Amino acid sequence: xKRFPVIGVLCVGAILGLSACSDDSSSPAEEATKAAADLCxxxxxxxxxxxxxxxxxxxxxxxxxxxxxxxxxxxDWESVKxxxxxxxxxxxxxxxxxxxxxxxxxxxxxxxxxGKDARTQLQPQIENLDQAATAAATGLRC
Numbered sequence: 001x002k003r004f005p006v007i008g009v010l011c012v013g014a015i016l017g018l019s020a021c022s023d024d025s026s027s028p029a030e031e032a033t034k035a036a037a038d039l040c041x042x043x044x045x046x047x048x049x050x051x052x053x054x055x056x057x058x059x060x061x062x063x064x065x066x067x068x069x070x071x072x073x074x075x076d077w078e079s080v081k082x083x084x085x086x087x088x089x090x091x092x093x094x095x096x097x098x099x100x101x102x103x104x105x106x107x108x109x110x111x112x113x114x115g116k117d118a119r120t121q122l123q124p125q126i127e128n129l130d131q132a133a134t135a136a137a138t139g140l141r142c
Contacts, residue, residue: 032090046076
C-alpha cells in the first residue's frame with residue numbers, strides 16, 4: 001500500500017523535471033504569427049464595440065450608455081495600436097533572424113563546396129527567409 005504514494009510522487013517529480021527542461025522560447029516567426037493573431041482579435045473587438053456604439057438609438061440612449069460604449073472603443077483602439085507595433089517588431093525580427101540564419105549557413109559552408117551542394121544545403125534558410133519576407137510584406141488577413 002505504501003508503494004503507490006511513493007510511485008505517484010516519483011512520477012509527478014519526473015514530469016515536473018522534464019517540463020522544466022523543455023524550451024518554451026518561440027521562434028521569431030511564431031512571435032509574428034502570435035502578434036498577427038492578437039492584432040486580428042483586437043481589430044475584431046474594436047469593430048464590435050464600435051458597432052455597439054453605432055447601434056445606440058439617439059432617441060433613448062443615456063449619456064452613461066454612450067460613455068461606456070465610447071470608452072470600450074477607446075480601450076480597443078489602445079490595444080490595436082500596441083499590437084500593431086508588436087506585429088511590426090515581430091515581423092522585422094522574423095526577417096532579420098531568417099537573413100542572419102542564411103548568412104551563418106553560407107559562411108559555415110566548407111571552401112570546397114560545389115555550387116549545387118551549397119544551393120541544396122542553403123535551401124531551408126532560403127525558404128525561411130522567403131516566408132518571413134512574404135509574411136512581412138503581405139500584411140494582415142483577419
